[in-house]
Amino acid sequence: xxxxxxxxxxxxxxxxxxxxxxxxxxxxxxxxxxxxxxxxxxxxxxxxxxxxxxxxxxxxxxxxxxxxxxxxxxxxxxxxxxxxxxxxxxxxxxxxxxxxxxxxxxxxxxxxxxxxxxxxxxxxxxxxxxxxxxxxxxxxxxxxxxxxxxxxxxxxxxxxxxxxxxxxxxxxxxxxxxxxxxxxxxxxxxxxxxxxxxxxxx
Ligand SMILES: C[S@@+](CC[C@H](N)C(=O)[O-])C[C@H]1O[C@@H](n2cnc3c(N)ncnc32)[C@H](O)[C@@H]1O
Numbered sequence: 001x002x003x004x005x006x007x008x009x010x011x012x013x014x015x016x017x018x019x020x021x022x023x024x025x026x027x028x029x030x031x032x033x034x035x036x037x038x039x040x041x042x043x044x045x046x047x048x049x050x051x052x053x054x055x056x057x058x059x060x061x062x063x064x065x066x067x068x069x070x071x072x073x074x075x076x077x078x079x080x081x082x083x084x085x086x087x088x089x090x091x092x093x094x095x096x097x098x099x100x101x102x103x104x105x106x107x108x109x110x111x112x113x114x115x116x117x118x119x120x121x122x123x124x125x126x127x128x129x130x131x132x133x134x135x136x137x138x139x140x141x142x143x144x145x146x147x148x149x150x151x152x153x154x155x156x157x158x159x160x161x162x163x164x165x166x167x168x169x170x171x172x173x174x175x176x177x178x179x180x181x182x183x184x185x186x187x188x189x190x191x192x193x194x195x196x197x198x199x200x201x202x
Contacts, residue, residue: 002073002121002122002123003120003121003123003124004074005074007157013074014076030056032185033057035185036186037061037145038064038066039187040111040143046108046110048137049068049113049115050118051071051072051115051118052070053072053074053078054080054084055080058070059081059085062087069091070088070091071091071092073093073094073095078090091103095133096126097129098137107136107137107139109137109142110138111138111142112134112137112138112144113146114147116147117148118146118148120148120155120161120162121157127166127167131170131171131173132170135175139202141202143199144200145197147185147195147198148195148196149195150164164181168198171200177200178200179200179201181197181198182196182197183197
């Protein structure tokens with residue numbers, strides 16, 4: 001069971017989607033993750049939204065000219081994505097057991113994005129496998145962009161589950177090197193704080 005399922009139990013898709021819809025209606029910019037991705041690769045690029053949930057990142061990118069595919073294990077979250085954007089390919093799968101070749105994703109993708117604490121929320125002990133799988137989806141030169149909390153204040157968990165040192169080591173083992181690290185999805189420089197957005201390159 002992923003830490004996400006453990007944490008949320010049932011009935012999370014509609015609630016998650018409406019929380020972001022409310023924020024957007026109040027004028028909050030909820031598209032920082034997608035906009036950072038758009039600053040890294042040009043329109044027309046292939047993007048894998050890994051742990052896409054309700055698909056908000058892929059949907060924005062799709063509206064702005066990107067080719068997107070979303071993967072998530074949680075069918076309730078995916079149901080919201082499918083309802084909102086049936087034209088996008090949404091795949092129910094475990095990121096720790098992705099059949100990249102079977103899905104046509106092996107070495108095919110320009111950018112993989114993990115927004116919303118996906119890496120700390122996968123099942124304990126599967127993180128390195130997930131990173132290896134995501135790296136396998138990238139074409140040479142492709143980018144893995146992942147933002148997540150490094151302490152309880154920046155996570156929906158009681159304690160951090162992933163350090164940057166761990167994450168960088170999993171990436172290195174998967175053939176990825178660190179290109180940039182930000183403190184926010186707005187691109188502020190990383191200052192050692194409790195949240196980081198890391199950009200690794202294959
Ligand atoms: C906090 S939500 C973020 C959703 C979306 N990326 C966003 O930013 O709105 C975390 C998502 O990661 C997904 N997830 C966690 N572990 C996963 C795994 N092993 N395989 C696929 N999805 C996973 C959960 O199902 C959940 O939808």
